[in-house]
Amino acid sequence: TGFFCRRLFVLKDAPPTVYYIPDFISEDEESYLQQQVYKSPKTKWTQLSGRRLQNWGGLPHPKGMLAEKIPDWLQTYCEKISSLGAFSGKTANHVLVNEYKQGEGIMPHEDGPLYHPTVTTISLGSHTFLDFYTPISSQEADAPQTEESRFLFSLLVRPRSLLILQDEMYQRLLHGIRPRAQDTLTDKVVNRSAAGAVPGETLTRGTRVSLTIRHVPKVMKTKLVLGRK
Ligand SMILES: O=C(O)CCC(=O)C(=O)O
Numbered sequence: 001t002g003f004f005c006r007r008l009f010v011l012k013d014a015p016p017t018v019y020y021i022p023d024f025i026s027e028d029e030e031s032y033l034q035q036q037v038y039k040s041p042k043t044k045w046t047q048l049s050g051r052r053l054q055n056w057g058g059l060p061h062p063k064g065m066l067a068e069k070i071p072d073w074l075q076t077y078c079e080k081i082s083s084l085g086a087f088s089g090k091t092a093n094h095v096l097v098n099e100y101k102q103g104e105g106i107m108p109h110e111d112g113p114l115y116h117p118t119v120t121t122i123s124l125g126s127h128t129f130l131d132f133y134t135p136i137s138s139q140e141a142d143a144p145q146t147e148e149s150r151f152l153f154s155l156l157v158r159p160r161s162l163l164i165l166q167d168e169m170y171q172r173l174l175h176g177i178r179p180r181a182q183d184t185l186t187d188k189v190v191n192r193s194a195a196g197a198v199p200g201e202t203l204t205r206g207t208r209v210s211l212t213i214r215h216v217p218k219v220m221k222t223k224l225v226l227g228r229k
């Protein structure tokens with residue numbers, strides 16, 4: 001749609017494929033989504049080191065995800081993002097909510113094979129830097145590589161933006177968030193201009209909630225009845 005095209009930034013200087021859409025949601029939608037996240041039952045949260053998370057839609061599993069209904073406040077965005085064509089015509093059926101307090105992050109990792117190779121992320125409350133790394137090579141033993149030597153570039157992800165990563169960005173590179181309270185805009189931030197950032201500027205993080213919206217292709221249609229002879 002015209003709406004989408006006007007606000008869509010395809011990054012030419014990052015590996016395929018990154019779409020960064022500033023102000024994908026309004027400030028009202030942002031506070032509504034934050035309210036819903038914090039209204040969820042305490043038992044919905046899993047505390048990890050450096051962040052806590054809520055899992056919605058079911059637990060992805062090699063044998064198929066036993067699908068659980070996604071609440072309407074998230075389903076709306078699953079449908080909105082899917083209608084942009086992010087999941088090749090499929091509808092997102094899985095949402096991870098991550099909460100990072102100032103100074104928290106997530107280690108460089110791959111998201112693994114259980115998802116359609118597209119990850120879409122709405123950010124709430126604070127910016128962050130999403131950092132990308134070359135994978136650990138099989139020659140690791142001969143020439144140990146440090147996290148710093150594998151670092152490639154960062155994306156500045158503003159609150160209310162939508163980030164879509166596909167292809168090589170998803171399947172080959174590792175991504176992570178350094179546990180920092182402040183970020184400085186260097187030329188390693190490849191979407192500086194799309195994100196409206198001033199080189200040299202320092203941004204202070206607050207609490208960031210991210211909605212990671214994906215499609216899990218393999219779903220179990222019915223619950224297996226266990227223990228039946
Ligand atoms: O918070 C983010 O934007 C990244 C989250 C992430 O990489 C994950 O949950 O796998």
Ligand SMILES: [Fe+2]
Binds near residue numbers: 109110111175
């Ligand atoms: Fe991830």
